[in-house]
Amino acid sequence: MDVRLLELLVCPICKGPVQHDREARQLICPADRLAFPVRDGIPVMLENEAQPWAETPPAPPSLAADAHS
Numbered sequence: 001m002d003v004r005l006l007e008l009l010v011c012p013i014c015k016g017p018v019q020h021d022r023e024a025r026q027l028i029c030p031a032d033r034l035a036f037p038v039r040d041g042i043p044v045m046l047e048n049e050a051q052p053w054a055e056t057p058p059a060p061p062s063l064a065a066d067a068h069s
């Protein structure tokens with residue numbers, strides 16, 4: 001995919017920058033926690049096409065489960 005094209009992509013909801021997840025072939029808006037699909041190399045930046053995105057931590061939580069939240 002053209003990197004310069006990606007730089008122009010923003011979330012259609014919050015207008016914030018999106019992250020390209022190459023492995024999952026989707027674009028992620030961390031702010032909205034939404035994942036936009038990439039079909040045939042074309043990002044589908046449509047709100048009704050977005051899927052809920054749950055961030056997967058690299059390591060299992062150990063002491064992160066505190067009582068503050």
Ligand SMILES: [Zn+2]
Pocket residue numbers: 011012013014015016029031032
């Ligand atoms: Zn967003």
